[in-house]
Amino acid sequence: MDEGMDEEQRIRGILAESKTIAVVGLSARTDRPSHEVAQYLQAHGYRILPVNPAYAGTHILGHPCHASLTEANAAIRKEGGRIDVVDCFRKSAEVGAAVDEAIAIGARAVWMQLGVVDDAAAARAEKAGLAVVMDKCIKIEHMQLR
Known part of the structure; x- marks a missing residue:
């Protein structure tokens, strides 16, 4: 991403x-933060693609849940799209695999x-041309920029 761009501009x-956000680790449980965040994003016009092998084949927030990003990408x-x-x-220790899969499918961010936080995974994503935001809640950032 553009080196001269500050984080707020990049997030904005x-x-x-x-338009489309794949949520890796999205839970069907409404009391989980992932569900609350995805529901908020959906209410604000984003298309949500649930990705969670534990719920694959079910529907979360009205959309089919995929076992992997690769599967979600093939469907869209x-x-x-x-x-x-x-x-x-x-978890930070597990996020690297999701980041590598995001790079492989050609996600934008x-x-x-x-x-x-995974600095090595973030560096791999940036080197591959993806925008990276780390250690921030997408719902909170969206609310602050509205």
Whole structure:
């Protein structure tokens, strides 16, 4: 991403230019932060693609849940769409695999939720041309920029 761009501008750009957000680790449980965040994003016009192998084959927030980003990407490509943002609700120690998959499918951005930090994965994503946001909640950032 543009080196001269500050983080707020980068976040504003990601949120403004994105339509489809794959939520890795999205829970069907309404009391979980991932569900609350995805529901908020959906209410604000974003298309949500649930990604969670534990719920694969079910529906979350009215959309089929996929076992992997690769599977979610294949499904949206069939419709002529693409995944803009991969929002990661994974532990820091586990997020690298999701970031690598986001790079492989050609997502535009990777968003690591509050408390999720993996500098090496972020560096890989940036080197591959993806915008990266780390250790921030996409819902909180969206609310602050509205």
